[in-house]
Amino acid sequence: MFKKSNSKQAANQSGVPEEPCVLGPTLRFKGVLSADEDLVVQATVEGAIAIPRRKLTIGEQGKVKADIQALQFIAEGTVEGDIHSEEAVVITKTADVSGNIFAPRISIDNGATFNGRIEMQRKRGAKAAAPEERDADEPVVEQTLEMVVPVKDRARG
Helix, strand or coil, X not given: CCCCCCHHHHHHHCCCCCXXXXXCXXXXXXXXXXXXXXXXXXXXXXXXXXXEEEEEEECCCCEEEEEEEEEEEEECCEEECCEEEEEEEEECCCCEEECCEECCEEEECCCCEEEEEEEECCCCCCCCCCHHHCCCCCCCXXXXXXXXXXXXXXXXX
16 A cells, blocks of 8 residues: 655656766856756856755866856866855866865865865854864864965876
């Protein structure tokens, strides 16, 4: 009488694809790009990208000149613009990123190029612990870093 549903069926019934949508390298887009599914951009995009509840990846062939909002963000290609992420930003060794980053967690791989400012923010509604409630080894979460990081591997030139 009752059927047990598995997560794949549930994801399909919700209308959100399990695989990310890919914008290929021959696509050129100008304007506001928004989606409610994971997105991989190998295209050239100019304007704004809003994926507030999903993961956005700018692939190695991607060239983006836009302000970005995503739940999670991964840069593998070229990005120019501010990046806002609710969870994390990852800049891989193949990426070239110019702009400000606003996220609670940030990772920049050796070999990546980053020019801009980083502001680490807590998730909305999270309350900071008072200094006496915090462990001495626990880092302060809210901070602003201004830096230019031309991290290049010697072998890469």
